[in-house]
Amino acid sequence: MTxxxxxxxxxxxxxxxxxxHAGVRLGTGYPGTPSTEILETFDRxxxxxxxxxxxxVALEVALGVAFAGARTLVTMKHVGLNVAADPxxxxxxxxxxxxxxxxxxxxxxxxxxxNEQDNRHYSRAAAIPTLEPIxxxxxxxxxxxxxxxxxRWKIPVLLRITTRVCHSKTIVEPRAPVSDLADPSFERxxxxxxxxxxxxKPAHHRLRAKLAEIAAWNxxxxxxxxxxxxxxxxxxxxxxxxxxxxxAAPEASHLTxxxxxxxxxxxxxxFAEGVERLLVIDEGDPVLVDALRAAGxxxxxxxxxxxxxxxxxxxxxxxxxxxxxxEPVPPKGKPxxxxxxxxxxxxxxxxxxxxxxxxxxxxxxTLGVLPPFSAMDTCVCMGASIGVGLGLRHVLPEDQxxxxxxxxxxxxxxxxxxxxxxxxxxxPPATGHLVMILDNGTTAMTGLQEHPGTGRLLDHSTxxxxxxxxxxxxxxxxxxxxxxxxDKSVSLKDVIAELLAKPExxxxxxxxxxxxxxPKIRFYDKAAAESARGQTCSxxxxx
Amino acid sequence: xxxxxNIVIAGLGGQGVLTASDMLAEAAFRAGFDVKxxxxxxxxxRGGSVSSDVRYGEQxxxxxxxxxxxxxxxxxxxxxxxxxxxxLRTGGVLIDPGLLPEGALKNKKSLNVALLGAVSTVLxxxxxxxxxxxxxxxxxxxxxxxxxxxxxxxxxxxxxSIARHH
Ligand SMILES: Cc1ncc(C[n+]2csc(CCOP(=O)(O)OP(=O)(O)O)c2C)c(N)n1
Ligand code: SF4
Numbered sequence: 194m195t196x197x198x199x200x201x202x203x204x205x206x207x208x209x210x211x212x213x214h215a216g217v218r219l220g221t222g223y224p225g226t227p228s229t230e231i232l233e234t235f236d237r238x239x240x241x242x243x244x245x246x247x248x249x250v251a252l253e254v255a256l257g258v259a260f261a262g263a264r265t266l267v268t269m270k271h272v273g274l275n276v277a278a279d280p281x282x283x284x285x286x287x288x289x290x291x292x293x294x295x296x297x298x299x300x301x302x303x304x305x306x307x308n309e310q311d312n313r314h315y316s317r318a319a320a321i322p323t324l325e326p327i328x329x330x331x332x333x334x335x336x337x338x339x340x341x342x343x344x345r346w347k348i349p350v351l352l353r354i355t356t357r358v359c360h361s362k363t364i365v366e367p368r369a370p371v372s373d374l375a376d377p378s379f380e381r382x383x384x385x386x387x388x389x390x391x392x393x394k395p396a397h398h399r400l401r402a403k404l405a406e407i408a409a410w411n412x413x414x415x416x417x418x419x420x421x422x423x424x425x426x427x428x429x430x431x432x433x434x435x436x437x438x439x440x441a442a443p444e445a446s447h448l449t450x451x452x453x454x455x456x457x458x459x460x461x462x463x464f465a466e467g468v469e470r471l472l473v474i475d476e477g478d479p480v481l482v483d484a485l486r487a488a489g490x491x492x493x494x495x496x497x498x499x500x501x502x503x504x505x506x507x508x509x510x511x512x513x514x515x516x517x518x519x520e521p522v523p524p525k526g527k528p529x530x531x532x533x534x535x536x537x538x539x540x541x542x543x544x545x546x547x548x549x550x551x552x553x554x555x556x557x558x559t560l561g562v563l564p565p566f567s568a569m570d571t572c573v574c575m576g577a578s579i580g581v582g583l584g585l586r587h588v589l590p591e592d593q594x595x596x597x598x599x600x601x602x603x604x605x606x607x608x609x610x611x612x613x614x615x616x617x618x619x620x621p622p623a624t625g626h627l628v629m630i631l632d633n634g635t636t637a638m639t640g641l642q643e644h645p646g647t648g649r650l651l652d653h654s655t656x657x658x659x660x661x662x663x664x665x666x667x668x669x670x671x672x673x674x675x676x677x678x679x680d681k682s683v684s685l686k687d688v689i690a691e692l693l694a695k696p697e698x699x700x701x702x703x704x705x706x707x708x709x710x711x712p713k714i715r716f717y718d719k720a721a722a723e724s725a726r727g728q729t730c731s732x733x734x735x736x
Numbered sequence: 737x738x739x740x741x742n743i744v745i746a747g748l749g750g751q752g753v754l755t756a757s758d759m760l761a762e763a764a765f766r767a768g769f770d771v772k773x774x775x776x777x778x779x780x781x782r783g784g785s786v787s788s789d790v791r792y793g794e795q796x797x798x799x800x801x802x803x804x805x806x807x808x809x810x811x812x813x814x815x816x817x818x819x820x821x822x823x824l825r826t827g828g829v830l831i832d833p834g835l836l837p838e839g840a841l842k843n844k845k846s847l848n849v850a851l852l853g854a855v856s857t858v859l860x861x862x863x864x865x866x867x868x869x870x871x872x873x874x875x876x877x878x879x880x881x882x883x884x885x886x887x888x889x890x891x892x893x894x895x896x897s898i899a900r901h902h
Contacts, residue, residue, distance in 0.1 A: 201765045361772060362771070363772045363799065433799075436797040505798065506800065521822075526787075560782065
């Protein structure tokens with residue numbers, strides 16, 4: 194795509210283009226549907242982007258960039274913000290110099306997630322100004338606006354987008370790129386960046402003062418759209434729901450809020466006074482309607498059944514007439530399955546045959562829970578396989594405890610498995626434990642991203658590579674073994690059975706590239722070898 | 737205001753559903769319409785059901801086609817017809833691989849483009865925008881085979897009768 198003209202873009206690509214045009218110096222993040230494409234596109238357009246091992250680290254790196262005075266964008270899926278919550282809650286106390294924009298891509302309806310948490314709760318809890326775009330144009334515009342707000346009030350800003358906005362394409366009219374940003378440089382500002390109680394106490398007061406000013410700005414000139422229709426029905430909506438609502442009730446009055454924290458309560462109150470029935474239409478939890486009620490505005494929310502799943506025009510029509518009868522169940526499509534030739538298949542085959550209790554994790558391999566394998570017993574969040582597996586081992590009767598195995602993917606291991614290994618070494622169960630890393634050389638689930646264990650950067654060029662077996666040995670795991678699953682002289686099942694028989698701590702790494710990634714990895718390796726040869730030559734000449 | 741045109745494209749992961757909807761959206765965009773295209777592609781790589789909505793007209797609001805309001809349903813895989821049929825409006829058009837003469841398609845990978853050729857006979861988008869949109873979404877070496885596929889689908893649709901949903 195060229196970058197200047199009017200174009201059809203997904204919400205993710207629109208955020209990436211805006212980041213480029215807004216002068217972002219460094220984009221960080223961790224992959225997660227539906228946010229992954231933002232950094233990939235930003236990189237493709239010529240921006241500087243990096244995957245971090247997880248979302249917490251991504252936000253911390255970004256905070257450093259912002260303290261240095263440069264603009265930075267951090268991207269993640271909704272559950273990623275849980276991982277990044279610790280830095281988030283105190284980052285809002287600090288004064289950022291360069292704009293810091295955090296993109297949280299929520300997934301109402303769970304198209305590809307383990308829950309449908311509503312991250313607008315974080316807005317209030319962490320006191321972070323929040324913008325919610327309707328479509329790609331707003332995703333583009335709000336990214337710019339988020340940087341302006343962030344720098345004007347020296348505060349991180351949350352851009353909360355949802356799956357439908359991320360993955361729908363609508364027309365975007367870009368603006369002229371900014372060109373007058375100052376170069377990063379360090380200035381010592383201890384009281385606004387060192388959050389010890391002596392500095393954090395006044396910082397908290399400053400944060401509340403900033404929010405009051407931002408609320409006043411939102412009232413006066415915030416991104417609010419008013420469509421005056423008849424006075425019988427007034428609809429307040431945010432995000433994608435605003436277009437569903439305008440389509441479902443074209444004759445009603447509509448107030449569409451772009452910044453949903455802090456809210457423009459007086460604008461809302463004035464709108465409420467002008468209509469007979471006031472209805473709030475948004476996806477997820479009743480965050481908005483609760484806030485209005487707390488401010489003494491009598492608003493009607495959606496019936497409880499519409500908290501679940503995405504909204505669409507048909508569901509909004511039902512909400513408008515208060516229809517709570519059972520909804521038609523959409524016909525079931527074909528479920529996804531592990532690719533033919535996927536190495537994960539062999540692992541779950543073996544675990545099933547051995548009657549293992551499998552503490553699972555998140556990735557392609559979670560599909561091991563479905564038939565024909567049905568070989569996974571728990572799956573909660575990234576990294577949980579190790580802790581949950583240890584917990585099971587600690588209390589189950591010995592004959593069951595011995596069969597517990599934790600199974601984790603390579604990207605997930607780097608994301609949040611390292612501390613699980615520390616726990617295993619520190620508090621080993623009496624029966625020992627077995628952790629398996631299914632190393633397929635990529636983050637397959639989210640579309641084949643690199644991570645610190647692949648030895649390649651976001652743009653697939655070469656970098657340092659973590660050694661899982663080296664880490665495990667250094668941490669003191671008693672048995673560390675690697676099985677290349679293509680090597681047919683080794684029986685994976687026998688290796689697992691042997692390790693399970695020992696009352697010791699074990700890490701078994703199964704290694705075989707993901708079928709979809711393998712040709713790409715060969716291509717990157719070849720390119721790296723060629724460029725290395727090129728470098729030696731030029732070095733020779735320089736000598 | 738002119739009525740918005742609603743098209744749903746469905747199939748299995750890896751069949752080119754999303755590419756087809758990109759091409760259609762791009763063609764409508766080039767023809768000067770307001771366009772919105774929507775899709776869910778979380779696990780689509782792993783061979784599951786995939787579908788994508790395209791809406792175009794003077795002004796499009798929601799990017800999703802409401803059930804029972806699709807003017808055109810394009811299905812790339814016979815097993816996916818029934819689960820998507822509820823999307824069609826009465827009088828809407830179903831286009832599926834059964835429309836193509838057996839064995840006529842040289843390269844199975846261009847099934848999506850062949851069926852877009854059939855779709856082009858029932859939509860008001862000029863042919864030149866179709867071709868530009870298809871080229872924009874494919875590597876150059878694939879242009880010729882897809883030219884042929886598009887023409888094949890278009891001809892089959894013009895000759896045969898397209899099923900209307902009652
Ligand atoms: C906190 C958090 N961040 C991101 C995700 C999205 N996500 C799910 S699994 C996964 C990683 C999968 O990679 P890997 O562990 O290597 O397994 P593979 O899919 O390659 O089998 C990611 C990024 C998530 N579920 N939770
Ligand atoms: S994408 Fe890769 S890891 Fe995922 S199922 Fe297919 S082969 Fe396995």
